Amino acid sequence: DAGVIQSPRHEVTEMGQEVTLRCKPISGHNSLFWYRQTMMRGLELLIYFNNNVPIDDSGMPEDRFSAKMPNASFSTLKIQPSEPRDSAVYFCASTDSGRSNQPQHFGDGTRLSIL
């Protein structure tokens, strides 16, 4: 079975540019989570969706960040405009929230560098 697929794996762009990170969850999973990993804070939850509906976006750092889930097999995290402090590894994870006590399954992340 394919796991969670994230693209791109690496993104280097200049400050002020728009950045779009993509995620395809595991088929059949109905909850999707976006995390950011930094040295200082570890794994921060940015936003999560259940059945394509955003449930909690309180972790989104600023209005520059937005996330969408147009269907059950695709989600995007967008940063516009990007800033150097957004440089981090961004992970997407999915799980079947219809079953309790299930682990989340992570993608391999997108390493983002804003110059």
Place this chain on the structure above:
Amino acid sequence: DQQVKQNSPSLSVQEGRISILNCDYTNSMFDYFLWYKKYPAEGPTFLISISSIKDKNEDGRFTVFLNKSAKHLSLHIVPSQPGDSAVYFCAASADNFNKFYFGSGTKLNVKP
């Protein structure tokens, strides 16, 4: 405010010895706990879990202990192997869409 804390950022252990990784939590509503292992350039992978109705769960070389009164979780790896060198995250859930709160991670180095 971090609801799950891993106070040791790193741990170094000799191959063959026991590795003990610790985790503390503050929310008494948490009822499901996980450990994840993360290698560089990869996503975290699920390692072992424990439900709050248990105090111990074992899977091969890995054992997780839960002390609910102390709100403390630990992962024991016996014997430790160089391939266990990774960052370990603990995570806790109150069974809400399987949303987890993660600790900041402990980097384990197992020396040959």
